[in-house]
Amino acid sequence: xxxSNLTRRGLIKTSAVAGVGLATxxxxxxxxxxxxxxxxxxxxxxxxxxVPQSGPYADEGADELRAYELAVxxxxxxxxxxxxxxxxxxxxxxxxxLGKEVKYVTGDTQTKSDAARASARSMIEKxxxxxxxxxxxxxxAVAVQALCQEAGVIFMAGLTHSNDxxxxxxxxxxxxxxxxxYMSGAALAPILANNYGTDRRAYxxxxxxxxxxxxxxxxxxxxxxxxxxxxxxxxxxxTQTDFSSYIAPVLxxxxxxxxxxxxxxNMVNSLTNAVQFxxxxxxxxxxxxxxxxxxxxxxxxxxxxxxxKGIYGSTNxxxxxxxxxxxxxxxxxxxxxxxxxxxxxxTTYVQAMLYADAVERAGSFNPCAVAEALEGFEFDGMGNGxxxxxxxxxxxxKDVLVVRGKENPTSEFDLLEIVEVTPTEQxxxxxxxxxxxxxxxxxxx
Amino acid sequence: xxxxxxxVLNGLDKGSAYALIALGLTLIFGTLGxxxxxxxxxxxIGAFCAVTLSRILSLSHEVLDPGKTDFLGNPSKVNxxxxxxxxxxxxxxxxxxxxxxxxxxxxxxVMIVIGIVMERGLIKHFYKRPHADQILVxxxxxxxxxxxxxxxxxxxxxxxxxxxxxxxxFDFGAMLGFDPNVIIYPYWRIIYFAFxxxxxxxxxxxxxxxxxxxxxxxxxxxxxxxxxxGIDIDRRFTLMFGLAAAxxxxxxxxxxxxxxxxxxxxxxxxxxxxxxVVVGGMGSLPGxxxxxxxxxxxxxxxxxxEVLEYLPGINQIIIYLVAIIIxxxxxxxxxxxxxxxxx
Numbered sequence: 001x002x003x004s005n006l007t008r009r010g011l012i013k014t015s016a017v018a019g020v021g022l023a024t025x026x027x028x029x030x031x032x033x034x035x036x037x038x039x040x041x042x043x044x045x046x047x048x049x050x051v052p053q054s055g056p057y058a059d060e061g062a063d064e065l066r067a068y069e070l071a072v073x074x075x076x077x078x079x080x081x082x083x084x085x086x087x088x089x090x091x092x093x094x095x096x097x098l099g100k101e102v103k104y105v106t107g108d109t110q111t112k113s114d115a116a117r118a119s120a121r122s123m124i125e126k127x128x129x130x131x132x133x134x135x136x137x138x139x140x141a142v143a144v145q146a147l148c149q150e151a152g153v154i155f156m157a158g159l160t161h162s163n164d165x166x167x168x169x170x171x172x173x174x175x176x177x178x179x180x181x182y183m184s185g186a187a188l189a190p191i192l193a194n195n196y197g198t199d200r201r202a203y204x205x206x207x208x209x210x211x212x213x214x215x216x217x218x219x220x221x222x223x224x225x226x227x228x229x230x231x232x233x234x235x236x237x238x239t240q241t242d243f244s245s246y247i248a249p250v251l252x253x254x255x256x257x258x259x260x261x262x263x264x265x266n267m268v269n270s271l272t273n274a275v276q277f278x279x280x281x282x283x284x285x286x287x288x289x290x291x292x293x294x295x296x297x298x299x300x301x302x303x304x305x306x307x308x309k310g311i312y313g314s315t316n317x318x319x320x321x322x323x324x325x326x327x328x329x330x331x332x333x334x335x336x337x338x339x340x341x342x343x344x345x346x347t348t349y350v351q352a353m354l355y356a357d358a359v360e361r362a363g364s365f366n367p368c369a370v371a372e373a374l375e376g377f378e379f380d381g382m383g384n385g386x387x388x389x390x391x392x393x394x395x396x397x398k399d400v401l402v403v404r405g406k407e408n409p410t411s412e413f414d415l416l417e418i419v420e421v422t423p424t425e426q427x428x429x430x431x432x433x434x435x436x437x438x439x440x441x442x443x444x445x
Numbered sequence: 446x447x448x449x450x451x452x453v454l455n456g457l458d459k460g461s462a463y464a465l466i467a468l469g470l471t472l473i474f475g476t477l478g479x480x481x482x483x484x485x486x487x488x489x490i491g492a493f494c495a496v497t498l499s500r501i502l503s504l505s506h507e508v509l510d511p512g513k514t515d516f517l518g519n520p521s522k523v524n525x526x527x528x529x530x531x532x533x534x535x536x537x538x539x540x541x542x543x544x545x546x547x548x549x550x551x552x553x554x555v556m557i558v559i560g561i562v563m564e565r566g567l568i569k570h571f572y573k574r575p576h577a578d579q580i581l582v583x584x585x586x587x588x589x590x591x592x593x594x595x596x597x598x599x600x601x602x603x604x605x606x607x608x609x610x611x612x613x614x615f616d617f618g619a620m621l622g623f624d625p626n627v628i629i630y631p632y633w634r635i636i637y638f639a640f641x642x643x644x645x646x647x648x649x650x651x652x653x654x655x656x657x658x659x660x661x662x663x664x665x666x667x668x669x670x671x672x673x674x675g676i677d678i679d680r681r682f683t684l685m686f687g688l689a690a691a692x693x694x695x696x697x698x699x700x701x702x703x704x705x706x707x708x709x710x711x712x713x714x715x716x717x718x719x720x721x722v723v724v725g726g727m728g729s730l731p732g733x734x735x736x737x738x739x740x741x742x743x744x745x746x747x748x749x750x751e752v753l754e755y756l757p758g759i760n761q762i763i764i765y766l767v768a769i770i771i772x773x774x775x776x777x778x779x780x781x782x783x784x785x786x787x788x
Contacts, residue, residue, distance in 0.1 A: 058600035278614035305604025
């Protein structure tokens with residue numbers, strides 16, 4: 001006779017454990033055959049391009065997709081090879097990645113963290129994507145980066161400018177080529193001091209979310225170190241469309257500089273409103289009133305039209321750069337699509353290339369091998385001069401561009417002019433200042 | 446004192462937009478009994494009428510400029526607008542510069558036709574359905590309309606500036622004896638407020654002093670009796686839908702220099718405009734206008750730094766807070782008819 005120890009409580013506990021096990025997505029469970037998540041076994045490898053295809057940043061997302069398609073074409077040996085010709089690493093041969101044809105799937109982030117995670121998860125689980133890349137928001141980047149860490153795939157971030165992406169929220173599987181708020185502040189401050197002097201009173205309008213806070217902090221710290229005084233810093237709702245009630249009191253405050261820590265539609269509207277109010281025509285404290293936009297995007301500048309004229313900001317890359325890498329990319333992209341690429345296109349193209357190159361150098365798609373190949377990797381010829389993927393936080397360090405809205409644009413693309421290429425040393429910081437832990441690389445198996 | 450005057454001024458132009466949209470919403474609700482969530486999309490389409498006319502007026506042919514090169518190093522092409530060829534450079538440039546005011550003439554027929562097609566093609570099928578069905582179908586329509594606009598015009602805002610003559614701002618402070626630069630207000634926003642006042646006055650005069658308007662008002666009060674008198678009130682109500690669409694469209698046209706239009710701008714105004722209608726009183730035209738200005742001004746005051754220091758986040762909830770208080774204490778709204786929304 002056998003005696004069963006099964007009790008009602010025990011049955012419920014066992015069922016619950018089994019239920020959780022069954023409900024856990026397969027990407028979070030170990031595979032008994034594959035060495036890592038989505039190990040490519042056939043003649044092709046799939047990359048996942050997760051970009052905003054709908055929502056307010058859809059135009060930026062469309063440019064990212066164009067760049068990814070161009071990168072895939074070049075990786076598979078098509079077109080003119082683009083930046084493969086100027087890239088200092090010569091591991092890529094134009095025969096795919098490790099001899100496997102590069103295929104891709106796309107997801108729509110909608111610039112919403114939950115939607116971006118869902119599309120990334122779908123590309124990893126259903127389409128077998130071995131790497132996820134793209135995006136146009138720091139909130140999305142942090143959310144998708146965390147998912148990729150759990151899933152055991154590499155995340156090559158697109159446009160994300162918050163310090164947190166490679167600061168307190170950094171992950172071992174995530175890598176950022178784009179610059180960040182700290183770098184914008186460090187690059188901008190000396191130029192602002194040179195042009196506007198060190199005795200200035202600044203008024204900040206800051207988008208009420210993570211990126212806004214880090215950008216305000218970076219610009220404040222950098223400008224105050226040069227002698228500027230911060231008169232006030234007012235948070236504005238992300239959903240705000242008319243900024244008149246925030247801009248009207250600026251002159252009353254005694255400020256002679258307005259810093260717009262806004263991006264996208266917020267930037268277009270706040271800058272347009274500020275110019276409408278005639279702030280730039282005013283003389284305050286015996287100085288011309290000035291406006292600053294710390295982060296510029298050419299696509300966004302287009303939305304603000306003539307209002308960007310003469311206004312300083314920073315950007316990751318611009319098509320008017322004359323180095324060999326930038327020229328090669330502009331030629332390649334411009335020939336294919338008929339217009340110059342945006343910084344979003346450049347960053348995402350470079351991220352796809354850097355991933356492919358790291359796989360070739362590592363000799364494996366294993367995310368831990370790829371991460372090791374990217375950590376501390378120094379390269380050149382990709383359009384930003386000598387660049388380092390710092391091992392400690394997976395942040396790229398390269399020259400930062402300070403730009404100004406062009407007074408006499410010759411075309412709809414010719415909106416910004418480069419004022420200074422700030423050297424890497426000036427924007428480099430200690431990896432520990434923004435906190436966070438990289439943790440261990442997760443291969444997913 | 447300066448700060449108060451400044452925020453009242455700011456509230457007036459914001460309130461103008463709310464009032465114009467809410468006026469159209471109220472006209473539709475008062476005549477047809479339909480809760481039209483697509484009304485914000487009509488505001489957005491009006492703005493894109495200005496964008497479209499601006500693009501039509503700027504239609505150009507390319508002329509090679511051998512002295513310059515494009516981004517690929519090829520000879521640069523210069524766009525020469527056809528209006529410059531036809532009317533000379535000075536007159537052609539002036540026509541393009543005045544695209545937004547000219548769009549008023551373009552938008553009126555376009556918006557009336559869109560309104561009538563919308564009402565006859567879709568909304569009339571939902572007259573006898575519950576308000577929830579009307580909200581669902583009109584909200585769906587709004588999303589379809591904004592996606593169509595996004596398909597053709599992209600997701601980025603499109604700058605559509607005011608004529609050069611109206612750039613810059615007026616120094617109210619200097620006029621009122623305060624320090625210069627303390628109370629400044631952009632010329633275009635003054636024009637927007639005056640334009641809104643004109644439209645609102647025009648709609649009221651139309652309803653008050655014309656036979657058509659009298660019949661519509663009678664129909665709003667007692668539809669069945671008016672029909673029993675042999676008057677085709679449905680046709681008049683359809684035209685009122687067209688008129689409401691035109692009012693929303695004109696509000697959109699004139700708003701384009703204030704904020705660059707984008708496909709999503711209608712949604713940004715829609716919810717707030719509904720709150721305005723509820724606060725003003727469902728079906729009350731004066732209520733919609735009064736509540737539009739009231740809430741616009743309140744929103745401006747709530748955005749003041751001094752207020753935000755004591756009540757952080759109040760700028761994001763002030764309008765809804767007022768709506769809750771009004772609905773709790775006076776369910777029919779500020780100027781709503783007794784009995785409406787009170788059961």
